Amino acid sequence: MQKALNRSWAIDSYPGWIPNNPPDSQGSVTSLMIYDIFGGEILKTHKNQGWHFYNRIDGERIDFTSSEKDIPAINDHFEDLPSDPSETYNYFEDEEYSSLFMKFIRAYEEFVGEETYQPGLVD
8 A cells, every 4th residue: 555655646746755765744735535435433642833643543553654763753653533534634635635546546556456446357
């Protein structure tokens, strides 16, 4: 899933993006998309720049927008405050969500395959 997300975050949607270091500002739109596709919960925590959004799926906290170097530093500082889709909408434009969603689905199909995440498809 992380490979599909890395491919989906794009320079054209966020000029500060660089490979292997997705920007924190992608947290709200990414957490909503993950919630819409895979379910679970949207959570938030305070960071220096404001709210940071992430997910909990099957009881496991998952922050897809943290780079590997950030995880040890912030892992102990998650507040796991409940959030919801309507709150995350305040941090991005509809076009940003649509673009990320379509790019992610295409990339996810490449890495995982259509049949894996669309049960009921028949050959």
